[in-house]
Amino acid sequence: MTSQLPALNQWVEEIAELTQPDHIHWCDGSDAENAKLIEQMLADGSLLKLNESTHPGSYLHRSHPDDVARVEHLTFVCTTERDDAGPNNHWMAPDEARAKMRALFTGCMKGRTLYVVPYCMGPIDSPLSRCGVEITDSPYVVANMRIMTRMGQAALARIEREGQFVKGLHSTGDLNPERRFIMHFPESLEIQSFGSGYGGNALLGKKCHALRIASHQARSEGWLAEHMLILGIENPQGKKHYIAAAFPSACGKTNLAMLIPPEGYVRDGWKITTIGDDICWMRPGADGRLYAINPEAGFFGVAPGTSAKSNPNALASIQRNTIFTNVAVTDDNQPWWEGLDKRVPVTDWKGNPFNAEAGTPAAHPNSRFTVSAKQCPSYAPEAEAPAGVPISAIVFGGRRASLVPLVFEARDWTHGVLIGAAMGSETTAAATGAVGVMRRDPMAMKPFCGYNFADYFAHWLSFDKAGAKLPKIFHVNWFRKGDDGDFLWPGFGDNMRVLEWMLKRVAGSVGSQETPIGHLPNPADINLDGLALNDEAMQKLFDYDRQGWAAEFASIGEYLEEYGPRMPEALKAEQQRICGQLN
Ligand code: OXD
Ligand code: MN
Numbered sequence: 283m284t285s286q287l288p289a290l291n292q293w294v295e296e297i298a299e300l301t302q303p304d305h306i307h308w309c310d311g312s313d314a315e316n317a318k319l320i321e322q323m324l325a326d327g328s329l330l331k332l333n334e335s336t337h338p339g340s341y342l343h344r345s346h347p348d349d350v351a352r353v354e355h356l357t358f359v360c361t362t363e364r365d366d367a368g369p370n371n372h373w374m375a376p377d378e379a380r381a382k383m384r385a386l387f388t389g390c391m392k393g394r395t396l397y398v399v400p401y402c403m404g405p406i407d408s409p410l411s412r413c414g415v416e417i418t419d420s421p422y423v424v425a426n427m428r429i430m431t432r433m434g435q436a437a438l439a440r441i442e443r444e445g446q447f448v449k450g451l452h453s454t455g456d457l458n459p460e461r462r463f464i465m466h467f468p469e470s471l472e473i474q475s476f477g478s479g480y481g482g483n484a485l486l487g488k489k490c491h492a493l494r495i496a497s498h499q500a501r502s503e504g505w506l507a508e509h510m511l512i513l514g515i516e517n518p519q520g521k522k523h524y525i526a527a528a529f530p531s532a533c534g535k536t537n538l539a540m541l542i543p544p545e546g547y548v549r550d551g552w553k554i555t556t557i558g559d560d561i562c563w564m565r566p567g568a569d570g571r572l573y574a575i576n577p578e579a580g581f582f583g584v585a586p587g588t589s590a591k592s593n594p595n596a597l598a599s600i601q602r603n604t605i606f607t608n609v610a611v612t613d614d615n616q617p618w619w620e621g622l623d624k625r626v627p628v629t630d631w632k633g634n635p636f637n638a639e640a641g642t643p644a645a646h647p648n649s650r651f652t653v654s655a656k657q658c659p660s661y662a663p664e665a666e667a668p669a670g671v672p673i674s675a676i677v678f679g680g681r682r683a684s685l686v687p688l689v690f691e692a693r694d695w696t697h698g699v700l701i702g703a704a705m706g707s708e709t710t711a712a713a714t715g716a717v718g719v720m721r722r723d724p725m726a727m728k729p730f731c732g733y734n735f736a737d738y739f740a741h742w743l744s745f746d747k748a749g750a751k752l753p754k755i756f757h758v759n760w761f762r763k764g765d766d767g768d769f770l771w772p773g774f775g776d777n778m779r780v781l782e783w784m785l786k787r788v789a790g791s792v793g794s795q796e797t798p799i800g801h802l803p804n805p806a807d808i809n810l811d812g813l814a815l816n817d818e819a820m821q822k823l824f825d826y827d828r829q830g831w832a833a834e835f836a837s838i839g840e841y842l843e844e845y846g847p848r849m850p851e852a853l854k855a856e857q858q859r860i861c862g863q864l865n
């Protein structure tokens with residue numbers, strides 16, 4: 283098969299000549315094609331069948347033990363000018379990067395099949411969607427892309443119609459971390475990824491296209507590509523609002539997107555529905571509001587910690603037709619991970635007998651499930667709407683054990699952009715490197731923005747113009763700890779209480795305490811019924827520490843300075859204004 287688009291055929295031919303595969307397969311996305319790929323992966327051992335009666339149609343993939351997470355130090359943005367990538371990215375000159383990758387890709391698919399994977403990020407018929415083609419030699423990648431994107435025939439038809447697509451080239455190579463690079467060429471809409479089979483490095487539609495390339499494209503086309511979940515929240519009167527929320531990787535986006543409200547809320551008729559759990563593309567509509575789509579079609583969620591208590595919707599979603607990666611296995615061949623339940627697995631994520639005494643986790647801390655969004659009980663039909671959904675509130679949130687209160691609201695858009703730009707969070711297992719180290723992660727985009735953060739903040743500021751009806755901006759911290767080291771806020775379903783307060787603020791029905799860091803809630807305006815919060819919790823969750831924040835704002839100022847003269851004056855002025863109020 284070939285396509286009706288000469289540019290696509292020519293590119294596939296060029297890559298085939300370079301990589302020298304034994305076969306070329308154009309993916310149509312059909313069930314029959316998927317069944318064949320699965321059969322082949324079962325035969326070569328790259329997939330293992332899980333218990334068919336408890337988890338029908340589900341499989342386990344064990345990755346190379348050195349290939350379990352994103353590799354930020356090996357991820358490059360290759361713009362012509364170094365400054366266009368910014369201090370937030372690793373940069374390599376495009377020619378140098380191309381030469382390096384050409385050497386790695388030469389002959390790398392000998393003995394393998396080259397798969398051509400046409401995909402669409404977003405509903406097939408949405409003007410907000412964008413398409414790409416990934417060439418890969420990994421059947422595991424094909425099977426995951428089929429779940430995570432609209433992949434196959436319909437995407438190819440749109441690509442042929444539009445004539446434009448992001449070119450993604452991927453090979454697992456020999457999985458040698460010394461020969462692993464994830465290169466982005468945003469100016470020519472290209473991605474080249476070599477030496478890893480891990481989701482964020484290899485499913486090129488996700489982080490590489492939908493965030494790094496798309497953020498760059500969005501800047502020139504007047505929209506935003508963000509690391510945000512999108513949820514719908516319906517009140518007892520049947521009125522629906524949509525909230526987009528940015529949190530760093532492995533900080534609970536999937537849990538928040540699928541939240542089940544506390545009992546009293548359910549009884550009163552509140553409902554949360556899920557549009558997306560990781561990525562949000564937003565564009566101003568004719569009425570001045572921001573309209574959002576989820577460019578993905580599935581969830582690539584973190585397994586550890588997912589349970590009937592923390593996320594019943596996710597757990598229900600992954601009972602069938604799910605690909606698990608690097609989880610442990612029970613004696614009756616069910617997938618298992620830390621936090622799921624009290625059972626003890628027999629096999630760890632590497633396939634070795636599990637020794638509970640050894641003190642190491644059975645499932646890898648970044649083990650994952652890949653599943654179609656359509657299997658999620660809370661999935662909203664509007665997620666398929668070509669026009670997207672109007673956003674009423676944007677939420678930024680980090681993992682902060684100290685200082686940062688439960689929730690506060692920005693005074694205006696500029697202040698909100700500063701709150702996003704100043705986001706800090708403790709690192710997690712979603713990327714290789716130390717865990718638990720506090721770093722600035724503006725808008726949760728540190729690993730994903732395809733251009734200079736200074737320009738990115740300026741782009742965010744540019745949405746505040748005549749006729750715009752922008753969402754309110756909030757900051758939350760579910761992870762504040764008490765003196766004993768325990769979390770002070772119950773989190774999970776109880777986060778509904780904070781979402782409800784945000785909607786009251788959107789409606790203008792409650793006041794707030796005006797402070798230099800923003801509007802803090804009057805605790806009486808947040809429904810805390812049924813929660814037993816002690817004095818320490820009330821104080822730390824709802825108050826702010828002026829001295830601590832003065833130090834925080836000094837450090838935010840130093841951070842903004844790292845970007846030099848490209849940093850928008852308006853943002854620096856906002857930081858200085860708040861510093862002045864705190865000191
Ligand atoms: C993800 C990540 O996989 O952010 O979503 O790492
Ligand atoms: Mn993510």
